[in-house]
Amino acid sequence: MSKETFKWEIRLSGSGGQGLITAGIILARAAVLDKLLVTQTQSYGPESRGGYSRADVIISNKEFYYPEAVNFDVLLSLTQDACEAYAKNLKDSGILIADTTNVKNIVPMNAKIYELPLTEIAMEKLGTILPTNILSLAFLVKITGVVSESSLKKAVSDSLKPQFKNLNLKAIKIGFELANRYKK
Amino acid sequence: MQSNKSKLKTVLMQGNEAIARGALAAGLDFFAGYPITPSTEIAEICSVELPKFGGKFLQMEDEIASISAIIGASLAGAKTMTATSGPGYSLMTEGIGFAKMTETPCVVVNVMRGGPSTGLPTKPSQADIMQAKWGNHGDAPAIVLYPNSVSESYELSIRAMNLAEKYRTCVVLLSDEVLGHMREPIELPNLANVKIVKRITPTKPPEWYQHYPDNPKYPMPKASFGEGYRFHVTGLSHDSKGFPTNRADETAVLMSRLRNKILHHIDDIVQLESFQMEDAKVAIFAAGITSRAAKEAVMIARKNGVKVGMLRPLTIWPFPDAAVRKLLEDQETIIIPELNEGQLSREIKRVMGCSWNSESKTCKYIVQLNKTNGQLITPEEIFNLIKEVI
DSSP states (O other): OOOOOOEEEEEEEEETTOOOOHHHHHHHHHHHHHEEEEEEEEOOSSOOEEEEEEEEEESSOOOOOSSSSSSSEEEEEHHHHHHHHOOOOOGEEEEEEEEEEOOOOOOSSEEEEEEOOOHHHHHHHHSSSSTHHHHHHHHHHHHOOOSSSHHHHHHHHHHHHHHHHHHHHHHHHHHHHHHHHHHH | OOOOGGEEEEEEEEEHHHHHHHHHHTTTOEEEEEETTTHHHHHHHHHHHHHGGGGGEOOSHHHHHHHHHHHHHHHTTTTTTEEEHHHHHHHHHHHHHHHHHHTEEEEEEEEEEOOSSSSSEHHHOOOOOOHHHHHHHSSSEEEOOOOOOOHHHHHHHHHHHHHHHTTTSEEEEEHHHHHHHOEEEEEOOOOOGGGOOOOOOSSSSSGGEEEEEEEOOSSSSOOOOSOOOOOOOOSSOOOOOOOOOHHHHHHHHHHHHHHHHHHHTHHHHHHHHEEEEETEEEEEEOOOHHHHHHHHHHHHHTTTTTTTTEESSSSEESSHHHHHHHHTTTTTTEEEEEEESHHHHHHHHHTTTTTTTTTOGGGEEEEEEEEOOOSOOOHHHHHHHHHHHH
């Protein structure tokens, strides 16, 4: 690994039930597998579904202290509300990944924007919207390289119940393929 | 520093899980509790792990029953813990006073959330710092610990269990919603290397046993029910065998023991972290999750050429008066950020000789930063305040 220090502040945002906290935990596990420093925090309301939900993951190769993301390098938004609420804290050099299934309007910004219908793609290719979180996370990982692809796969395998493993490994593959289309 | 051999492997763990696993590493045998956000994971993990080696988990009907159950189990020889949040802690305070009065070891975890009342179940606060000291009626010193990371949650959970045994009292372990639910890498220690204070059973013949010795040694021995030792347990003032007494001389002995076993061992109980204080002109005094923002603010300030340091109590009570005074007395400014209306800052003002809301010049350099809207104080907010006041 290069000796250059880096710090990724990542916010995964949407509504309760979309699996964003699960995705955050999996991303953090992948970072641990890559021997990086990481904190994963979350904020949610009292509801188990609906309401807002967000997971923050900070990944760095140098010690840091504050555990919540403040100015994001990456913002994933699966809902319009989340996108509106958090886009203002995205760095100019940052990346927005917006699920256009639900996000219809994006305010003008300097950050790089990836707009794609993540939920629809999950439904179309996997027959269920459940793995949208992992599909989106795989896209994020491939675009940013924040953790290694193998660690992401291992973290998914380690974290999910056997009956959901294959479905989500397929979701990772689709997420990676989508990202490849953007890569030069 | 521990050697590499003492650490096993690095895993991602949640703060609440670290508290549960720390207690288990320290020999927890019995957990009774009533679930409440944001502490529930502690009970969940204990319910899975304790039965694996013959330990017991009881879900009780409420928090009064929970604290009562762990006191009873402790009297019968178990190492015990319960976990709750503000509303449940309020109910437990009667039992906490009983545990302190009867010198029965136990640990109560309070994962603080927004209050008063049911407040903000899924949001952090630090508003039970005073409640953790003064919650019980009557005057009895408290031991209260407050970590600021997942790995420290593990370590201080072990420490809370050990201090409870050593001083035969109810120890409170504070956490908060963010710390409790946060996940971080933690290097789990080899359990063989974890230092545990085992319960010391008396070696005297039963007829000579004093459950409440006049001149105790610490760790303070304790017989358990069913071992043939005769003693009485009551919340009333009691003599050395535990039987109720109204006598002034016997009550004075009891009260001074309750006080002195904490105050005379303050150096053993108190832990403070001093971060970049050597050349600091501005000190931030912060505990728990807020100290994470404070440390980041120290780094930001130093990048901007302002010499800032941070002082952090890992032991909130007994308050480390002497150590804090020594470390803060040469500071030009002291900033106290906390997720309440000013509980730690009240202590700092007391220690530094300032009365509450004092207008005197010498106390102007103590600046509060308080937030009670359910959000964390950020490093930027602390740094902005530093810029304002220097």
